[in-house]
Amino acid sequence: MVTIVQMILSDSYKIRDIDRSETIELTYKLKKGVLEEIKSPHECSRWKEDIYIEIISRYEYELSNGGTAFGAFDGDKLVGFGVLAHKFRGYDNDRLQIDLMYVTREYRRRGIGSLIMESLSTVAIEKEAKYLYISSTETESAVKFYTSHGSAITSEIDSELFEKEPNDIHMLKKL
Numbered sequence: 001m002v003t004i005v006q007m008i009l010s011d012s013y014k015i016r017d018i019d020r021s022e023t024i025e026l027t028y029k030l031k032k033g034v035l036e037e038i039k040s041p042h043e044c045s046r047w048k049e050d051i052y053i054e055i056i057s058r059y060e061y062e063l064s065n066g067g068t069a070f071g072a073f074d075g076d077k078l079v080g081f082g083v084l085a086h087k088f089r090g091y092d093n094d095r096l097q098i099d100l101m102y103v104t105r106e107y108r109r110r111g112i113g114s115l116i117m118e119s120l121s122t123v124a125i126e127k128e129a130k131y132l133y134i135s136s137t138e139t140e141s142a143v144k145f146y147t148s149h150g151s152a153i154t155s156e157i158d159s160e161l162f163e164k165e166p167n168d169i170h171m172l173k174k175l
Contacts, residue, residue, distance in 0.1 A: 002079060003072070004072050004073075004119055005071060006068065006070055006119075007063075007069040008063070009060060009063045012059050012060050012063075015055055015056050015059060015081065017078040017104065018047075018078060018079075019105045021044055021045050023043055024042055024140070024141075025140065026038065027040050029138065030153065030170075033153060035169070044139075058083070059083055062083050062085050062099055065087075067084055068084045069082065069100075070116050070120060071116075072112045072115065079103065079107040080104060080113060080116055081100065081101075081102060082116040083098070083120075084097070084132075085098075089133050089158050090131070090156060094130040095132065095172065096124045096127065096131075097134070097135065097161070098120060098133070101113065108141075114149065117149050121175055130174070131174055132151070132172065134151055134170070134171040134172070134173065135158070135161045135162075135164075138167050138168060138169055146173070150173050150174065151171040152171055152173075154171055157170045158170065
């Protein structure tokens with residue numbers, strides 16, 4: 001049975017349990033506010049060590065600065081997690097970013113991502129955010145996940161996040 005729990009800073013090493021690999025058939029590119037489908041069948045492999053280090057570092061940075069993380073655990077094994085960043089964004093400083101969100105390959109399509117998203121949304125509301133800001137990978141699975149949870153393309157793109165991930169699809173979810 002999978003349980004959702006709030007994670008702490010010292011849980012960062014558990015991120016190595018995540019298998020982010022995926023078969024990708026379709027990606028998106030945003031052109032003039034419209035999503036353009038690009039057929040691009042390929043296999044996205046597990047993270048390499050440098051990416052694990054980067055993800056763990058982002059996790060630790062956010063939690064050290066007031067961010068929040070929730071993990072999905074099957075026993076002691078981390079099978080999914082999401083991080084709500086600490087920094088408010090947007091013209092009105094009313095948005096908190098979903099910084100990281102992953103469910104390990106063999107546990108996808110079981111509602112785990114939805115439970116993590118719900119937990120992060122609850123904390124964002126408690127912190128008085130009006131929106132979640134999502135800089136989603138351009139894969140069909142990620143974009144469809146976020147849109148199925150009420151997110152929509154935003155015209156107010158965060159320049160800092162765009163600079164880091166220019167191919168991402170930037171969305172807002174009203175809380």
